[in-house]
Amino acid sequence: MDKNDQLAQRFEDNRAHLRAVAFRVLGSTTEADDAVQEAWFRLTRADTDELDNLGGWLTTVVARVCLDMLRTRKSRREELGEDVPEPVAGDDPAREALLADSVGPALLVVLQTLAPAERLAFVLHDLFAVPFDEIAEIVGRTPAATRQLASRARRRVRGADPVTDADLPCRREIVDAFLAASRGGDFDALLPLLDPDVVLRADKTAVNSAAASPGAPALASEVRGVSAVAGSFLGRAQAAQPALVDGAPAAVWAPGGTPRVVFGFTVADGKIVGIEITADPERIGEFGIVIG
Structure with missing residues (x-):
């Protein structure tokens, strides 16, 4: 097996984890797949000889891609108004339902109400145990400020009463x-x-x-x-x-x-x-x- 094949295999070994992270941040299997694919493109352009922890590096890359996607989504909604829906459905309803069940529909609804940095900090730390100092580098804040982001998100997740059209x-x-x-x-x-x-x-x-x-x-x-x-x-x-x-x-x-x-x-x-x-x-x- 040559070097490229080995790299592809190591990426495949991490794919399920990366997709789980991306789905929980983005709430969409289609967007999660896009984020994982972008991580693969970036990996092929990286100097892998200096990567001691490939899994951690890939998680960081996917997190950065997801954060950019969330911020773009927010900006687009501000420009176009409330007619822009939150993307939640993929091309495979059965797969979508399976992933949603693994997270919990209520949690997905509440996560959609969080600011991008809060959402990322909560998902990475509380669901995937990523240390705050690593998350801080992704969101561009101090570890203390990142801890506060996750804390605010945690309070909302625990106590939020999601808004519906009816109420x-x-x-x-x-x-x-x-x-x-x-x-x-x-x-x-x-x-x-x-x-x-x-x-x-x-x-x-x-x-x-x-x-x-x-x-x-x-x-x-x-x-x-x-x-x-x-x-x-x-x-x-x-x-x-x-x-x-x-x-x-x-x-x-x-x-x-x-x-x-x-x-x-x-x-x-x-x-x-x-x-x-x-x-x-x-x-x-x-x-x-x-x-x-």
Whole structure:
């Protein structure tokens, strides 16, 4: 067996693992196959004599390809609006069903709501035990920031209540009522909209921006409980506009039409259980945002 045949065999030995990673990140067997094929093309152009861990190298390559595909998918949805569907079906329904069953339909639905970097960090670490320092190189963040990405994704996976077309109007009504009460400074109207264990989280950029703005209310990175969250949010959404963020009801502050702050809401059983304030431009760029 010559060198090329040996390389092809070693790639085939890793194909099932690579395809499993790609499918869980992308949610589509067709796209997963494309990602694996791209990894093969890159392998044939690489200096394999210096690859001590071929499996790890291939996993990293597939992860990078998948991340690029997710980001392209998000950008395309922003350009064309909500008519662009999330690709989930392949050419082989039986194979698609088998893979979906191995992950769990509910998990696939929730994964589709995550930002690309969050989704990749969660899949690689929690499902495939890839160390955070290796994932950090793929997503271009520090290991600590990558750990936070996976943590946020894990919370959403464990506690998310996926949005369906049927309950979208109800959730929008809850979010709109919350925004109206916040703008009006109506503390009593905010309370019944919040779950007793509600959590408000803000990223570092949002916290620092609030601290640097004269007269702006202080913002903590995490606030828990109905009264504390309601108090923290009073008057904070004066210029916020209703929006869909990755298909879920939310709000954005978008001066000049450019989103600067995103207010994300997690709703379960008719109550807001989580609010996330995001002002990091990089993360906002990964969201699919439709204002209005």
